[in-house]
Structures are given as C-alpha cells and as structure tokens.
Amino acid sequence: MAEFETATQLVAAATKTREAGYVDVDAYSPIPIEELHHAIGFPHTKLPLMVLIGGLLGGMGGFSLEYWVSAVAYPLNIGGKPLVSWPMFIPVTFECTILAASLTAVFGMLMLNKLPMPYHPVFNVPRFAMASRNRFFLCIEATDRQFDLDRTREFLTSLDGAHEVTAVAN
C-alpha cells in the first residue's frame, strides 16, 4: 500500500496501476473523487436499478394494500360511491414508493459495500488513520494475479508522489 499527498497524484497512480495490469486494486481517499473509480477500473454500480425496482415494488405494494383494504377486507358502502376510488389512493402510493426506494438506496449501498465491516486489514497500517483526514492511499491486494511482494513494492515506490509504501498484514 502506498500513500500519496494529493488527489491528482492518486488518480495518476491508479491509472498507471491499471495500465500495468493490476486488477485487484483499491484506493482510499478522504473525499469522493469522481475520476478515481474510472482510474481503478471500477464498473458502474447496480444501485440505481435496485432503487428503481425498490420504488416500483413499494408503490405497487402501497396501492395493493389500499385496494385490498378498501375493496376486499373492509368495504364501506357510502352512498354507493366506488370502492376503488383510486385518485384518493395516490398520496399513500406515492409515499410508499419514496419510502421503499430510499430504504433500498441506503441498505443497498451498505450491502454492496459490504458494510458494516468493523475489521479490515488496511486499518492495521497506523498511518491509514490519515485517510479520513488529508492523505490518499492506493492498495494492491495480494489476491491479484500479478502480485509479488517485492516487485509490487518496487512498482508502487516508482509511482509519482508515492511514499511510505508498506505491506499490509492480513
């Protein structure tokens, strides 16, 4: 794992690492960097699709509930008015859509990120505490095909701006 001082250096280093053929790479930064996930070759996330499906299910669930309650389980005949008065069902349908979509967005994000995860090897590096303040880190994982402790260390050291290259104990 190598440490960098600026976002620009990290993005440049991540691009070089990908070009060198490393795949199991992760980068750590105190701010979201838009360019970074392209640089490490991270594909688009499925999250928006999940949220869309969650919202649709929520909306349909809400409407079905109202339909079932008003027309099947507890029909109230008031002056012969229709039991399925759907325009009156829209507000609750809408709120259920938003609720389910929001829950999907948050819990979907946590699930895809495999959070909560109290322990992770990178926390073993004492200087990693700076990743939540002002330092940037690039980590090549030992599971990578090309990984070789000495050669990878040499590669990381050769990157522009890299210092404090460390091996991370699992």
Added chain:
Amino acid sequence: MAQSNQPLADRMEPVAGSGTPIVIAPGHTFASVTDKISSIVLTQRTPVGYYIALLTAAGLAGLLLMSLSYLVVKGIGIWGNNIPVGWAFDITNFVWWIGIGHAGTLISAILLLLKQTWRTSINRFAEAMTLFAVACAGIFPLFHTGRPWLAYWLFPIPNTMSVWPQFRSPLIWDVFAVSTYATVSALFWYVGLVPDVATLRDRAQGKVAQRIYGMMSLGWRGSARHWHRYETAYLLLAGLSTPLVVSVHSVVSFDFSVSILPGWHTTIFPPYFVAGAIYSGFAMVLTLAIPMRVVYGLEDFITMRHLQNMAKVMLLTGLIVAYGYGVEAFMAWYGGNYYEGFMMLNRINGPYWPQYWALIFCNVIFPQLLWFKKIRMNVPMLFVISIVVNVGMWLERFVIIVLSLHRDFLPSSWGMFRPTFWDWSTYVGTIGLFLTLFFLFVRLLPAISIFEMRTIVPEAKVQEGHGH
C-alpha cells in the same frame, strides 16, 4: 473575469466588483477543515455556558414530560380545546414544527441537486434540525388522540376488530407522509454522517469515543468503490427527498383544504403551505446558525454569503406567502360566497384581530427589510427578523386553524378558544426538547459536514492532464 465561464456555484472567490462574500474563507486545507470541525466534538473542555444552556433546555423538556404525563392521566380536557375549536394549539404546533423541518430537507436535497455549493456548510445541522423538528411535531397529533397507546390504530395492522384505516382520509395520508418523511430524513442524515464519524473514530483520543464512533461509522474506510456507490446513493436520496418534502406539506394542507370549512376549503393551500414551510424553516436555520457560528468561531465556514443567501430565500418565500394571503382575501370577495366573505372580515375585525394583524406584520411587513443589503449584512438584524418570522409563521397556523373553526356556518355553534397553562407548557416544552436535542447533537456529532467541506477546498480539484 476568468470566473464568468464557470457555473455560478463553482465560484469560491468573490466575484469582482459585486462584493459577493465567499463560501469558505481562503487558506483552508483538508487538514484545517477536518481539525477545526472535529475539534468542536473531540475537545475535552466543555464551557460552563454550554451546561447552563443544556440544563435550561432540558428543564423545559422536563416541563414537556410533565405536561404530557398529566395529559395522559387527565385527558385532553386540560387543554383549551373545545367544540367547535377541536383543533387548536396541538395542530398549530404540529404544522409549525413540520414546516420548520422542511428547510433542512430543502437545503440538503434540493440545493444539492441544483449544485449550490454554499449549502455544504449548513446542510448537516439543518438536517438535524429537521429530525428534531419532526420529532416535536409528531408528539402533538399523537397526544391529541387522547389515547396515545392506541396510536397503532392509525396504521394498517391486522387486528382482532377487523377494522382498517380509511385510505380516503387526508389524516391517514398524513400518517404515511410524516412517518415516511421522518424515516427518510433520518436515513439521509445518517448516511451523510458515516464518513465524518469515521474521521472522528480515527481522531478520537478516548477508548470509549473510539468504540462508539467506530460502531457508528460501520467500518467506513473511504474506499474508491465505496465512495462511488455512496455518492450514487446520496444523489438518489436527494432526488427522492425532493418530491417527498413537497408532498409532505401538501398532504398536511390537505388536512384542511379537503374539508368544507370556510378558510380551509381552498386550492391555494398546498403551494402556500410548502412556501410557508420553507420560509419558517430558513428562519429557524438562521436562528440556530447565527449563535452557533459565533459561539464556536465558525465564521470561516458559515460566512456572510450563507446568511445572505438564506435571507434571500426567506424574502422570496415570504413574498409567496404574502401572495397566498392576498389570494385568500381576494377569493373570499371574488368567490361571492357569503361564508367565505364573513370568514375574511372576521379575521380582520373579529375577536382575534390582534393575532391576524400581528401575523401580517411579522410575515409580510417586517421581513421586507430584507430587500436592503445593509440589513442582510447585519447579523443581529437577521437574527431579529428570523425570530419575528418564526413567531409570524406560528401565528399563521393559529389564524388558519382557530379562526376558521371558531366561527363556522351557524352562529349557534360559534365559540372561543383560550389557551390554558397546559397548552403553553406543552408548546414551550417541545421547544425545550428541540433545543436539548440540538445542543447534544452539536456537542457529540460534527455539526458541519466535514467530508463535504473538504470537497469545496481548492486542493480537492484533480488537475486535468495528470490523471488522464
């Protein structure tokens, strides 16, 4: 002027000539932003003034507890509510608190979608304000039922009585809207907190603090993949909250406008309620932000630009609200309905005329001072205006609710409402609860979003030509 090609929101420096103040004071870096904001939470010294303020607020919250306990024992007869004024302080306070909450969501969601970077310094505590305001709001309808332990009847839960809620009623829409709003606001707030709590975890000295912040941060480590999904989720939440916040106060206004009562039965209510909500919410954000930035020395982050922008939003929404009052009066006359006309005359010249004219003064006349730049740059004056608007928006709900109810179609069913001690104590008590929660929040969690503040520091920009 080199900056004129950039989008407005990207301008960190003052625009030459116009004298627009900056979003963040110059010279700040990742490290200085992080240290400054987290030191408020992580410092060992708590000033005596903080304890005095917290204890005062907690004392008022105790008054709330006492009032509610007495209410549960005696019933809502301890309030001044009667027939015909079945809704009074309780619903007034409910609508007032819900409205205050709206500014938090507006700042965090709508301004995010509009790429207004100035929102960054104020969104966290505005969101906290939303949560606490919704909590205070929820107390009123719950206890107004008189039997809060039966509140689950409001939800579609299978029960031995085989009775289900009436989904055609705006009151049930309200249950869904407010509970969804509370849930989504809490999620939004917590998701925003996760990276900041990770910062606190890494910087905390004490073992206990490290443990607690560690658990709350869910093991956040700032991975690029995580950030990417995180940003996606955050943006989606903002997109979902935007129609939600508009729907919540619209639904609240349906509670009134779907009925046939003169003064309630009007189609202007949804937009006028939403504008009023934002108006009162920004007033409350100013009321909280102005003392906070002085006490904690946050003038670098909450600059005159923020105060000015909030003042401008208040001016705009205040004018929409004033338009709403105008339309109400015009339609009462133009509609030709006898009862509507009487309702309006009764507001102007009836037994509650002082409240109506106080409302017009607080919400329409006094805030016109905000047209003047001198006033917008004058912090004590802004604070005074924000308080006046808070009072005015409370009066607005009082006027809508009590004045419409106390004179309906038949003179035989007319009445008067006079608040009792317990009406006041419950209301003041919720202000105490709100302030208690807010004081605790400021002391225990970062009141300004640290990671979003980092993104507006100059060093956050990735230089083109290096990375690509």
